[in-house]
Amino acid sequence: MECLDKLYTPQLRKLHSGKVRESFKINEKTRMIVVSDRVSSFDNVLNNMIPNKGAVLNAISNYWFAMIKNIVDNHFLKAIDPNISLVQEAQPIKVEMIVRGYLTGSMWRGYQQGKREFSGVKLKDGLRQNQKFNQPLLTPTTKEDQDREITPKDIVQDGWTSKAILDKMSEISIKLFALGTKVLAEKGIILVDTKYEFGLKNGKLILIDEIHTPDSSRFWDKASYEKNPLQVDSMDKEYIRQWLLNNKIDGKFPEILPEDVISDASRKYIDIYEKILEKKFVESKLPLNTRIYNNLLNNGLIKDGYIIIIMGSPADLEHCKKIHSYLEKYDIYADMRVISAHKNGERIPKITEVYNNSIEPGCVLAVAGRSNGLGGALAANLAIPLINCPPFKDKIDLMVNINSSLMMPSKTPASTVIDASLAALAALRSLNLPRLKEIFRCEIENIKTELIKADDELKSH
Numbered sequence: 054m055e056c057l058d059k060l061y062t063p064q065l066r067k068l069h070s071g072k073v074r075e076s077f078k079i080n081e082k083t084r085m086i087v088v089s090d091r092v093s094s095f096d097n098v099l100n101n102m103i104p105n106k107g108a109v110l111n112a113i114s115n116y117w118f119a120m121i122k123n124i125v126d127n128h129f130l131k132a133i134d135p136n137i138s139l140v141q142e143a144q145p146i147k148v149e150m151i152v153r154g155y156l157t158g159s160m161w162r163g164y165q166q167g168k169r170e171f172s173g174v175k176l177k178d179g180l181r182q183n184q185k186f187n188q189p190l191l192t193p194t195t196k197e198d199q200d201r202e203i204t205p206k207d208i209v210q211d212g213w214t215s216k217a218i219l220d221k222m223s224e225i226s227i228k229l230f231a232l233g234t235k236v237l238a239e240k241g242i243i244l245v246d247t248k249y250e251f252g253l254k255n256g257k258l259i260l261i262d263e264i265h266t267p268d269s270s271r272f273w274d275k276a277s278y279e280k281n282p283l284q285v286d287s288m289d290k291e292y293i294r295q296w297l298l299n300n301k302i303d304g305k306f307p308e309i310l311p312e313d314v315i316s317d318a319s320r321k322y323i324d325i326y327e328k329i330l331e332k333k334f335v336e337s338k339l340p341l342n343t344r345i346y347n348n349l350l351n352n353g354l355i356k357d358g359y360i361i362i363i364m365g366s367p368a369d370l371e372h373c374k375k376i377h378s379y380l381e382k383y384d385i386y387a388d389m390r391v392i393s394a395h396k397n398g399e400r401i402p403k404i405t406e407v408y409n410n411s412i413e414p415g416c417v418l419a420v421a422g423r424s425n426g427l428g429g430a431l432a433a434n435l436a437i438p439l440i441n442c443p444p445f446k447d448k449i450d451l452m453v454n455i456n457s458s459l460m461m462p463s464k465t466p467a468s469t470v471i472d473a474s475l476a477a478l479a480a481l482r483s484l485n486l487p488r489l490k491e492i493f494r495c496e497i498e499n500i501k502t503e504l505i506k507a508d509d510e511l512k513s514h
């Protein structure tokens with residue numbers, strides 16, 4: 054089954070590639086978050102993905118974002134695709150507000166080993182595994198490469214945020230946890246623990262990231278807990294964690310999950326979606342990249358195709374601007390870049406990775422004249438069309454240097470168009486977009502009509 058990993062488009066700037074989510078910049082105020090099907094466990098991203106996991110997480114978060122508005126403003130703006138949302142860009146506060154309703158997980162492991170203080174919260178002796186606390190506990194951690202427990206006093210003292218903001222975050226976290234507990238209890242689910250992230254937006258505190266998802270929370274089946282608190286059915290990522298723990302090889306976690314574990318995990322994510330949202334999860338029929346392309350396009354976030362003009366030296370800028378100007382009226386995404394095949398060609402594989410995997414059609418124009426290594430080096434790495442448009446000074450320059458654009462090694466399919474406007478038109482045609490085909494058909498018809506008109510005017514009878 055198809056899974057969503059990275060999302061590639063040259064049209065949006067990537068801000069962050071996290072363990073699970075990819076963030077792109079839409080503008081100063083808006084960020085696009087793509088929830089992938091990647092799964093992380095014990096701070097490691099696994100080699101396998103879980104089909105539909107991203108769509109489940111995104112939908113569950115958005116469900117809660119709509120519900121919590123009277124407790125706290127949050128970053129959610131608009132759902133774009135099952136895996137994608139637009140959110141408000143915030144200044145993240147680098148603290149995870151963890152709220153725990155039960156003694157379990159890492160806290161229980163610490164408790165068993167005699168630890169009694171967690172992020173400044175003191176526990177008494179004699180507590181049992183999976184026991185419910187009299188009231189939920191706040192055990193914040195820092196958000197660093199290695200998250201660590203931190204007391205509220207140190208959060209303020211070490212400058213993670215101010216006392217006033219921390220107090221507000223604490224109050225909101227407890228309120229959100231109470232709401233989540235109540236709503237989920239009605240659906241037969243126990244909200245065991247969870248974490249919240251906050252950010253500042255124009256100085257105002259808002260909730261960011263995700264909320265009450267099976268990645269950010271522990272969920273237990275209420276009925277199984279009531280039967281036996283020590284044999285509780287987990288409805289979150291615990292299934293994968295447990296499988297990894299039970300199948301260590303030479304003390305190390307396996308790198309690959311077997312097929313049946315992947316499909317069980319996928320089923321569990323869909324189950325929790327259906328329990329929380331109380332509706333059936335409908336899998337989309339379209340290939341993922343096609344669906345995402347359509348949704349980004351329909352929301353005006355990308356153009357339907359792109360042309361990238363890559364020059365070998367900034368000295369060729371004027372020629373590139375000329376090509377760029379011919380593209381303007383076709384409403385396509387056009388960009389200019391500088392890479393010298395000879396001097397920093399090592400960048401080519403990284404740059405072409407985006408084009409080769411992009412969700413939308415594209416074409417690259419290579420602008421390099423004398424000993425054109427650029428067109429060849431790009432064509433050898435690109436899975437999309439490459440057209441050379443060398444910038445010759447004059448006819449002599451052309452005659453001396455044209456061969457370096459025309460003669461290509463094997464498996465290096467670069468074509469060459471000398472005239473800047475023709476190169477632009479050739480690149481546009483290579484995209485094969487229905488919208489552009491229509492325009493070109495009209496342009497061709499107009500030229501024919503003009504010629505007949507000229508003929509009619511000139512001929513004597």
Ligand SMILES: Nc1ncnc2c1ncn2[C@@H]1O[C@H](COP(=O)(O)OP(=O)(O)OP(=O)(O)O)[C@@H](O)[C@H]1O
Pocket residue numbers: 069070071072073074075076084128140141142143144145196250252261262263
């Ligand atoms: N509205 C927002 N404005 C700015 N940053 C945000 C916003 N919402 C979420 N983020 C950040 O985007 C990232 C989401 O990606 P993801 O959760 O996959 O990262 P991660 O690998 O868990 O890394 P991290 O440890 O930073 O959370 C997080 O760093 C989160 O703090």
Ligand SMILES: [Mg+2]
Pocket residue numbers: 071
């Ligand atoms: Mg995260």
